Amino acid sequence: MYDTLFVQAILLLKGNQLASLGLSLVLAVLMAEVLHRLVRMPVITGYLLVGLLLGLPGAGVLDAQALHHLSLFSDIATGVLLFELGRHLDWHWLHNERRLLIMVLVESVAVFAAVYGLLIFSGVAPLPAGLLAVLTITTSPVILMPILRETRAEGRVSEWARVFAATNNALALVLTLLLIGMAQVSKEEDWQQAMLELLVQLGGAIALGLTCGYVLTFSMRWLRRHGPRDVLPMLLLFGAIVACVGLANVIGVPPLLAVLSLGIASRNIGNGEALLGINIDSLRSLFICILFVQTGASLDLSIWRTIPVTALLLIVTRGIIRTSVPFLLAPYTGLRHAQGAWLGVVVMPMSSLAVLSMHSVMVAMPELRQETIVIGLTTLYASLFIGPLTTRWALQRAGEVPEALGGTRNG
Amino acid sequence: MDEHEYKELLYFQGSDALTMGVELELQILSRHDYNLTCGAPDLLAQLARREHPGNVVPEITEGMIELNSSVHSHYQELALELETLRDHLVAAADRLHLALSGGGTHPFQRWSEQRIFPKERYLAVSELYGYLAKQFTVFGQHIHIACRDGDEAVRMTRLLSRYIPHFIALSASSPFYQGVDTTFASSRLSAVNAFPLSGTMPNVATWGEFCSYFLSMAGYGIVRSMKDFYWDIRPKPNFGTVELRICDTPLTPRQAARLAAFAQALLATLRDEADQKPHPDLMLPYTYNRFQACRFGLSAEFIDVATSSKRPLVDDLVDTLNWVTPAAKSLGGEQAIRDLQGQAHRMENDAGWLRDAAARSPSLAHVVLRQTERWSKG
Numbered sequence: 131m132y133d134t135l136f137v138q139a140i141l142l143l144k145g146n147q148l149a150s151l152g153l154s155l156v157l158a159v160l161m162a163e164v165l166h167r168l169v170r171m172p173v174i175t176g177y178l179l180v181g182l183l184l185g186l187p188g189a190g191v192l193d194a195q196a197l198h199h200l201s202l203f204s205d206i207a208t209g210v211l212l213f214e215l216g217r218h219l220d221w222h223w224l225h226n227e228r229r230l231l232i233m234v235l236v237e238s239v240a241v242f243a244a245v246y247g248l249l250i251f252s253g254v255a256p257l258p259a260g261l262l263a264v265l266t267i268t269t270s271p272v273i274l275m276p277i278l279r280e281t282r283a284e285g286r287v288s289e290w291a292r293v294f295a296a297t298n299n300a301l302a303l304v305l306t307l308l309l310i311g312m313a314q315v316s317k318e319e320d321w322q323q324a325m326l327e328l329l330v331q332l333g334g335a336i337a338l339g340l341t342c343g344y345v346l347t348f349s350m351r352w353l354r355r356h357g358p359r360d361v362l363p364m365l366l367l368f369g370a371i372v373a374c375v376g377l378a379n380v381i382g383v384p385p386l387l388a389v390l391s392l393g394i395a396s397r398n399i400g401n402g403e404a405l406l407g408i409n410i411d412s413l414r415s416l417f418i419c420i421l422f423v424q425t426g427a428s429l430d431l432s433i434w435r436t437i438p439v440t441a442l443l444l445i446v447t448r449g450i451i452r453t454s455v456p457f458l459l460a461p462y463t464g465l466r467h468a469q470g471a472w473l474g475v476v477v478m479p480m481s482s483l484a485v486l487s488m489h490s491v492m493v494a495m496p497e498l499r500q501e502t503i504v505i506g507l508t509t510l511y512a513s514l515f516i517g518p519l520t521t522r523w524a525l526q527r528a529g530e531v532p533e534a535l536g537g538t539r540n541g
Numbered sequence: 542m543d544e545h546e547y548k549e550l551l552y553f554q555g556s557d558a559l560t561m562g563v564e565l566e567l568q569i570l571s572r573h574d575y576n577l578t579c580g581a582p583d584l585l586a587q588l589a590r591r592e593h594p595g596n597v598v599p600e601i602t603e604g605m606i607e608l609n610s611s612v613h614s615h616y617q618e619l620a621l622e623l624e625t626l627r628d629h630l631v632a633a634a635d636r637l638h639l640a641l642s643g644g645g646t647h648p649f650q651r652w653s654e655q656r657i658f659p660k661e662r663y664l665a666v667s668e669l670y671g672y673l674a675k676q677f678t679v680f681g682q683h684i685h686i687a688c689r690d691g692d693e694a695v696r697m698t699r700l701l702s703r704y705i706p707h708f709i710a711l712s713a714s715s716p717f718y719q720g721v722d723t724t725f726a727s728s729r730l731s732a733v734n735a736f737p738l739s740g741t742m743p744n745v746a747t748w749g750e751f752c753s754y755f756l757s758m759a760g761y762g763i764v765r766s767m768k769d770f771y772w773d774i775r776p777k778p779n780f781g782t783v784e785l786r787i788c789d790t791p792l793t794p795r796q797a798a799r800l801a802a803f804a805q806a807l808l809a810t811l812r813d814e815a816d817q818k819p820h821p822d823l824m825l826p827y828t829y830n831r832f833q834a835c836r837f838g839l840s841a842e843f844i845d846v847a848t849s850s851k852r853p854l855v856d857d858l859v860d861t862l863n864w865v866t867p868a869a870k871s872l873g874g875e876q877a878i879r880d881l882q883g884q885a886h887r888m889e890n891d892a893g894w895l896r897d898a899a900a901r902s903p904s905l906a907h908v909v910l911r912q913t914e915r916w917s918k919g
Contacts, residue, residue, distance in 0.1 A: 284579040354903030405905025
């Protein structure tokens with residue numbers, strides 16, 4: 131009990147972390163708003179900069195211990211955002227709109243192939259090259275979802291972007307697991323055991339997500355049987371997301387895949403009706419703020435001193451493929467070419483989940499650490515700082531943002 | 542505009558045939574939360590890829606779309622076309638992961654979040670009326686019935702005003718607005734009332750008098766076309782019709798066709814009774830009767846100036862439906878009148894259906910989901 135942050139904060143007058151955390155959040159909100167008013171900066175970038183200023187790269191107000199405490203909130207934030215992303219995968223619709231699904235898969239394969247080819251050409255070994263290529267197919271839900279909300283973007287580009295992000299994240303999570311499995315298989319004599327573990331991980335995460343989805347659906351139906359029940363449905367939903375992430379950790383399956391599966395399951399069980407009309411916006415906003423402050427405070431900027439050329443080439447190659455494939459295939463799914471190009475820019479930011487996945491891979495393949503981490507983090511940092519701006523800009527250009535928020539009508 | 546252009550604008554293209562047409566404003570909804578969404582531009586682009594009957598056009602905000610039928614003589618043809626057009630629209634919306642529904646208001650949308658459709662006329666309306674333009678994100682059915690000439694259109698506009706409460710009560714489908722039960726059967730008309738040119742046509746007796754009135758208003762720069770009048774009923778010279786604009790969009794296309802058939806039969810009956818003149822006090826209880834119908838639907842009271850009596854609106858409705866049945870028979874709309882009689886006897890309208898759905902649902906989003914199901918299958 132005495133280990134809890136709250137008790138520590140009361141007992142320890144010096145180095146009071148609760149105060150530093152609280153003040154950091156207050157500062158994050160105020161600074162984000164100032165930057166938004168001055169230069170229309172997306173608020174999540176503002177949070178990130180405040181984190182940078184107060185964290186390890188800056189003043190050090192948020193020290194390693196504080197960041198450790200914050201990581202719990204950040205995990206929850208990531209869980210909530212992945213859950214929401216999963217809720218945009220409507221099987222019934224995608225079954226009827228297979229062209230969209232095909233476009234997402236073609237685009238992912240094209241990004242993978244181009245990045246993999248580039249890395250092999252640059253002399254990176256096949257396995258780390260494969261790993262990095264998998265990570266680059268992702269779109270960051272942590273950037274995409276808050277920007278969609280902040281800009282109040284509505285329309286086909288926004289809708290397609292959510293499907294892109296949900297699908298390519300699911301794909302990347304599965305492929306990352308496969309890579310881990312391959313690495314273990316290559317090292318262990320008992321390859322059958324390694325394969326079995328891989329299947330258990332994959333199946334376990336999906337099964338956990340599905341089980342939590344059914345439990346959540348039935349509990350929610352019971353809870354709402356006699357009306358809205360005030361905030362209770364929101365709390366139940368929130369609890370289910372956190373429980374899913376936690377249980378995944380307990381049983382040793384990938385929590386990101388589990389919570390994404392939960393989102394997909396809850397959208398598709400009973401047509402997703404059980405969760406209809408539940409608004410977790412305010413709760414999510416709090417966690418997103420903490421997530422970006424923590425991310426900013428944890429950044430290792432020393433990486434910028436030695437940006438490898440390969441990383442820059444990777445960013446450019448990925449950008450070109452990510453924009454050109456939707457541009458070319460746009461009419462195939464009923465979009466105009468211009469909409470396709472904007473869609474490519476909207477889904478550009480690479481997922482920071484990729485780094486989390488990468489850490490898992492690093493554990494499995496420690497020998498790859500130096501070779502991959504610099505390239506991966508460089509790409510990710512570029513996404514973190516530039517991604518919110520490019521995503522917002524593309525949504526504005528696509529004509530899906532209200533004029534009051536900088537939208538245009540020429541999408 | 543010069544005099545010649547105004548003359549052209551006011552040329553009444555009448556016809557002897559009692560044809561009818563319908564305009565329906567529909568809600569475009571996100572399938573994630575069943576809130577209104579700005580889907581009109583994408584939906585119109587999607588519809589343009591395939592041929593379909595009727596016509597589909599944008600409305601003032603991007604969460605709305607308007608469906609126009611062709612001109613019809615028979616109820617069944619109109620109903621069939623509306624249902625075919627509905628199927629096309631639903632299929633196009635489905636491809637975009639959107640849903641469509643009827644209903645006079647969206648139960649929980651925020652009017653301030655709506656976006657004006659980028660069309661010159663709508664932008665001008667928004668510029669002039671400010672927030673009222675976005676508050677006009679309400680959904681109505683307009684019924685056009687052909688008239689022989691402008692004089693008949695003016696006469697019918699006045700005579701039909703007695704029956705406005707009947708149409709309001711039958712079509713009422715907007716009990717919820719901005720997230721609450723308004724206690725009204727039709728809350729939509731409150732949004733229309735805010736416009737300075739809403740209400741009723743002034744007391745003119747002939748088309749000539751009407752044209753003089755119009756030219757005076759145009760001379761003062763108040764109006765430029767008939768579209769600037771947001772009256773409950775108005776003559777529509779370019780269509781050669783009288784246009785009833787007080788119905789909420791029903792929850793099914795079939796009900797929209799029934800209401801049109803009722804209007805057609807009513808106009809035919811009034812036309813046959815050429816000696817029937819508007820009662821001198823006709824407009825005295827107009828706003829009271831209108832309010833009663835909006836507030837209480839089929840349970841409203843109705844003041845009949847002809848008998849100087851107050852009676853249940855539903856009784857007058859049943860009498861009216863009986864009265865127009867012979868005309869409906871000759872026009873092929875008997876089934877529609879019979880269906881409406883059944884609804885009147887059972888005291889059923891869409892507002893009641895929506896309240897029942899809300900009572901069984903955990904949220905208003907569920908009610909909208911039920912509306913979309915009713916629209917696509919009903």
